[in-house]
Amino acid sequence: MTEKRKKDIEEFAGEKQASMKRRSDVNDYHGRHIYLVTLAVEGRRPLLGQVVGNPLAADGSADAPRIELSALGGAVFDCWQQIPQRHPEVEILALQIMPDHLHGILWIKEEMQQHLGRIIGGFKTGCNKAYRFFTAALPQSTPSKEHTPSQQPTPSQQPGSQQPTPSQQPGSQQPTPSQQPTPSQQPGSQQSSSLQGMPVSRVGNSCSAYAAAVPQRPSPRERHEDRHHGLLFEPNYNDLICKSYDMLPTLINYVKDNPRRLLMKHSHPEYLRPFFDLHLGSHIYSGIGNLALLRAPHRLAVRVSRRNNEIQLQEELHRYMNAAQSGTVLISPAISPGEKRVMRTAFDAKFPTVVIMENGFTPLSKPHGEQFYACAEGRLLMLSPWPHHNDHQKVTAQQCQAMNLMAQELAALEKNS
DSSP: OOOOHHHHHHHHHSOOOOOOOOOOOOOOOSSSSEEEOOOOOOOOGSSSSHHHHHSEEETTTTOOOEEEOOOOHHHHHHHHHTTHHHHHEEEEEEEEEEESSSEEEEESSSSSSOOHHHHHHHHHHHHHHHHHHHTTOSSSSSTTOOOOOTSSOOOGGGGOOOOOOOOGTTTTOOGGGSSSOEEEEEETTTEEEEEETTTEOOOOSSSSSTGGGGGOOOOHHHHOOOTTTTTTTTTTTTEEESSSSSHHHHHHHHHHTTHHHHHHHHHHHHHHHHHHEEETTEEEEEEOGGGGGGGGGGGEOOOOOOOOOOHHHHHHHHHHHHHHHTOOOOEEOOHHHHHHHHHHHHHHHTTOEEEEEOOOTTTTTTOOHHHHHHHHTEEEEEEEOOOOOOSSOOHHHHHHHHHHHHHHHHHSSSOOO
């Protein structure tokens, strides 16, 4: 490894801390890799569009979940499509824009001179230009607290109202309306266009969709003093490095499924929102899922010895499945192979389960994959008595014993505790 790359690693990895935006300290972000990149809108404002559809509708159907992009969201879409034009070493594998964030999968096909962060920084610069252009058409006073996105826009915010043209913007290089490409020429501008099967559609060029969410723009001095202000997107970005080609379909499905997941969150927010400082018995937990499972009249801690043979395992599995089928909630950290087998069988059968975990949660934590749908359906609760950490840590024997005792304590809690 060259000295330059060592310096890059030190610069971008930084000190170990609980941050979802910390760079990997074993990767220099110049070589061949596939990355899942996530960018969040500053203040989590829903500026980029809105998710519509039926969360239960099948993929490809007319009512399938999808994102309808605002004018700003369409500009962000276009900026992302320009990445390979400016950086031929990069290929776009997937993109999903959401109201307040985006997920994109980038394939770095060959060694780059620039760090991935420089490429993301250039993309953000283009998005900031679009943000300044669209917010120039908004009233310069801060919207009142009573004004919410659900209210009707004022006449000055209606589509077709008088707005500054690109030629009125100082130094703007954008074409005038007469020079704008037709819908068929604009990426993502058709009613049902997609990238890697991820449907998007644009909804006109009015600012009304996000006018209420945009505060009065800070002065350059205020932006300079506020080191956390990133204009459209928050500073920095989150990345997940794809470790193998087998992992890639999982990442693409996760990105594609974001609109459906958001609609399900709206339907069951109480099951998908992290909670903290929950006193249960002699411990304090954080977690995600259906807390009502702890008030079930019948709860059973799952304990299966590692010394059991296959016949004994089958007997234990049959006993626990009979209990779950009768309405008993199974509780376990699922440590031993037998306990994992019992909890997996119950999970696959869609029986209610409570899982105790070694790693805790953050305010932005969310269940992934099949756990997400189990939480949304109210049949899963995940609990942890320990704080969240980013590093992979091996569970100690002491922790295993403690978690099994927690399962027994939760199973024995009074119904109304």
